[in-house]
Amino acid sequence: MSVPILEVVDVHAAYGRIEVLRGVDLRVPRGSVMALLGPNGGGKSTLLKVISGQMEVTSGDVHLGGVNVSGAKPAELARLGLCTIPEGRSVFPNLTVEENLLLMSYAGVPAEQVLETAFGYFPRLEQRRDQLAGTMSGGEQQMLAMSRALASDPALLLLDELSMGLAPLIVEELYETVGQIAQSGVSILCIEQFAKTALAVSDYAAVMVGGRVIASGEPDEINESMADVMLGGAA
Ligand SMILES: Nc1ncnc2c1ncn2[C@@H]1O[C@H](COP(=O)(O)OP(=O)(O)O)[C@@H](O)[C@H]1O
Numbered sequence: 001m002s003v004p005i006l007e008v009v010d011v012h013a014a015y016g017r018i019e020v021l022r023g024v025d026l027r028v029p030r031g032s033v034m035a036l037l038g039p040n041g042g043g044k045s046t047l048l049k050v051i052s053g054q055m056e057v058t059s060g061d062v063h064l065g066g067v068n069v070s071g072a073k074p075a076e077l078a079r080l081g082l083c084t085i086p087e088g089r090s091v092f093p094n095l096t097v098e099e100n101l102l103l104m105s106y107a108g109v110p111a112e113q114v115l116e117t118a119f120g121y122f123p124r125l126e127q128r129r130d131q132l133a134g135t136m137s138g139g140e141q142q143m144l145a146m147s148r149a150l151a152s153d154p155a156l157l158l159l160d161e162l163s164m165g166l167a168p169l170i171v172e173e174l175y176e177t178v179g180q181i182a183q184s185g186v187s188i189l190c191i192e193q194f195a196k197t198a199l200a201v202s203d204y205a206a207v208m209v210g211g212r213v214i215a216s217g218e219p220d221e222i223n224e225s226m227a228d229v230m231l232g233g234a235a
């Protein structure tokens, strides 16, 4: 088996004295999409903070493409090809769509190319290029946030609840784009409450409860064996 793009080994992490990650093990094979499911409070967002270098572990290791990145800073992780879209809308509300996109232009990626890629995936953003990002709908803001992932052409993309507060139709649309990003060769780990929508574009799924991954496998297996747990969220 080839080296996984992401491997989390027995990771523990705490907020103060309260341990929230209690021995997390997770492997995301290179080139695959994995949905990370489970009820609220299970530790999914905390795990994403650990992987993206925003929170320290108390023990355990994180490997990115075979490199031990435990303790690495976010900038270092970005250089290794990690891109994170955290919970909430990560756009600058007082800048226009175009200004937001230009800020996303990466070293070596010409601004024109960033705009072309974003507008290619989301024509709606082109129509609104001069509008302040904060005045767009939640779905449009999330499209703008996702354009950052497209611009950086990452090796691994981490997505935390793209669907938060959005109408189901918009969520479907966003996940179609997630599928397209995956087809371009990007590995993706997506946290999602809309289990069905996420599973539709996923190769694998894992379920997190109480600070541990309690099951992982192909979407069908997870769907069958974990129906009870997933009904805890908006299945
Ligand atoms: N900043 C924080 N300080 C203290 N406790 C937190 C903080 N963020 C999350 N928690 C707690 O950690 C646990 C896991 O939360 P979280 O990782 O957000 O779960 P999920 O994303 O699966 O809903 C919850 O009990 C939550 O209350």
Ligand SMILES: [Mg+2]
Pocket (backbone or CB within 6 Å): 044, 045, 046, 087
């Ligand atoms: Mg969360």
